[in-house]
Amino acid sequence: MTRSEQLFEAAQKVMPGGVNSPVRACRSVGTYPRFLDRGLGSHVWDVDGKEYIDLIGSWGPLILGHCCDAVEQAVGEAIRKGLSFGAPTAAEVDMAELVCEMTGIDMVRMVNSGTEAVMSALRLARGATGRSKIIKFAGCYHGHTDAMLVKAGSGALTGGAPDSAGVPAEIAGDTLTASYNDLPSVEALLKANSGQVAAVIVEPVAANMGVVPPQPGFLEGLRRLCDENGTLLIFDEVITGFRLAPGGAQEYYGVRADLVTYGKIIGGGMPVGAYGGSRKLMEQVAPLGPVYQAGTLSGNPVAMAAGLAQLRILKSTPEIYENLDRRGAMLEKGLKQALSGIPAQVNRVGSLLTVFFTESPVTSYDAARSSDLTQFRRWYLGLLEQGIYSAPSQFEAMFLCNAHTDAEIQRIIDCAGKIFWQEEYL
Numbered sequence: 014m015t016r017s018e019q020l021f022e023a024a025q026k027v028m029p030g031g032v033n034s035p036v037r038a039c040r041s042v043g044t045y046p047r048f049l050d051r052g053l054g055s056h057v058w059d060v061d062g063k064e065y066i067d068l069i070g071s072w073g074p075l076i077l078g079h080c081c082d083a084v085e086q087a088v089g090e091a092i093r094k095g096l097s098f099g100a101p102t103a104a105e106v107d108m109a110e111l112v113c114e115m116t117g118i119d120m121v122r123m124v125n126s127g128t129e130a131v132m133s134a135l136r137l138a139r140g141a142t143g144r145s146k147i148i149k150f151a152g153c154y155h156g157h158t159d160a161m162l163v164k165a166g167s168g169a170l171t172g173g174a175p176d177s178a179g180v181p182a183e184i185a186g187d188t189l190t191a192s193y194n195d196l197p198s199v200e201a202l203l204k205a206n207s208g209q210v211a212a213v214i215v216e217p218v219a220a221n222m223g224v225v226p227p228q229p230g231f232l233e234g235l236r237r238l239c240d241e242n243g244t245l246l247i248f249d250e251v252i253t254g255f256r257l258a259p260g261g262a263q264e265y266y267g268v269r270a271d272l273v274t275y276g277k278i279i280g281g282g283m284p285v286g287a288y289g290g291s292r293k294l295m296e297q298v299a300p301l302g303p304v305y306q307a308g309t310l311s312g313n314p315v316a317m318a319a320g321l322a323q324l325r326i327l328k329s330t331p332e333i334y335e336n337l338d339r340r341g342a343m344l345e346k347g348l349k350q351a352l353s354g355i356p357a358q359v360n361r362v363g364s365l366l367t368v369f370f371t372e373s374p375v376t377s378y379d380a381a382r383s384s385d386l387t388q389f390r391r392w393y394l395g396l397l398e399q400g401i402y403s404a405p406s407q408f409e410a411m412f413l414c415n416a417h418t419d420a421e422i423q424r425i426i427d428c429a430g431k432i433f434w435q436e437e438y439l
């Protein structure tokens with residue numbers, strides 16, 4: 014029995030599924046999770062001492078890699094001054110000023126996770142518009158706040174149904190579900206619920222159905238439809254924020270949202286989320302305005318130190334984005350060649366990639382769901398066996414970081430080229 018298996022056995026006795034977040038349990042790929050012990054740069058080591066090239070990077074936060082010197086040093090300095098005060102600190106001002114400068118928003122509020130950022134942004138949108146309905150997209154994930162754990166209802170143009178136990182039907186009823194990359198589906202919902210939709214929330218690049226880029230005109234179309242209907246546009250940039258460009262998807266695609274949510278990279282590996290937008294909207298938030306939101310550890314000085322150190326490097330080193338895109342393109346091209354003998358699609362935006370095991374191009378959630386999950390399982394296990402640590406679900410992304418080298422990208426390609434053809438992986 015490996016140490017990971019021993020730990021997993023113990024973990025399952027005291028934690029649901031043995032994990033603190035479901036995807037980590039590796040249930041969809043039918044293996045036990047490898048418990049990790051440490052990371053450095055683009056590598057991680059499990060508790061049995063096996064080394065991997067890391068393609069998860071904590072699900073996105075570690076765009077500079079594990080144990081980035083500047084981040085570690087900043088955290089070390091902050092810790093020695095105290096872990097938390099529950100009072101304003103200079104670091105929060107520095108962080109807010111930097112986020113507004115990088116993203117072009119007027120004001121930002123720090124919270125402790127992407128979920129909390131989305132929950133707060135939705136409340137603000139409802140408070141600011143006086144409307145209660147929200148449009149989301151099937152296959153997009155925005156954290157686990159009740160209003161987002163909703164699937165399309167029976168009547169396509171009416172409110173949704175709970176997608177989790179514990180979500181009241183009344184709450185689900187106010188969430189409408191459209192289809193990603195399908196503007197007419199949004200238009201129809203806005204028309205059928207005229208004057209009632211507070212916001213449309215979208216992952217500007219869908220990454221929780223696997224990576225599905227926005228089709229040309231999709232984001233621009235959402236902007237137009239929201240303007241025509243007095244509906245706010247919310248970009249959930251928990252994944253894309255500070256990853257696609259310093260200004261995230263707003264900069265990358267040249268489309269401005271009314272509210273934006275952040276997480277992951279903004280915390281440098283520490284628990285940080287944020288939401289922001291125009292001054293007019295953000296001044297509706299307590300203590301200035303009537304929309305209440307609060308948090309004991311919001312703006313925590315240690316978390317701010319980590320996030321600030323990472324964002325400052327991203328802001329001051331634009332070549333990082335060129336490197337991420339170049340290596341992403343190298344991996345995309347190499348994987349397409351390595352997998353050319355089987356039905357597979359490689360979707361990529363910058364440093365975000367997903368391999369879908371299906372014949373047809375994946376431009377929608379339905380197309381993503383046509384993937385062969387048995388093939389995906391072989392893919393995941395074949396990579397893991399060869400020392401490549403990737404997402405244990407077809408509907409997630411691979412995340413490149415600035416510490417990945419060309420040689421490591423080539424190694425990933427070489428490993429991919431063995432899985433479906435070499436005996437030991439069949």
Ligand code: KE4
Nearest residue numbers: 034072126127128154155156249251252276
């Ligand atoms: P958190 O509450 O996990 O910090 O953020 C929720 C969230 C919000 N919006 C988007 C677009 C997200 O991708 C996420 C969380 N991402 C998942 C990975 N797809 C986190 C991994 C996990 O759930 O363990």
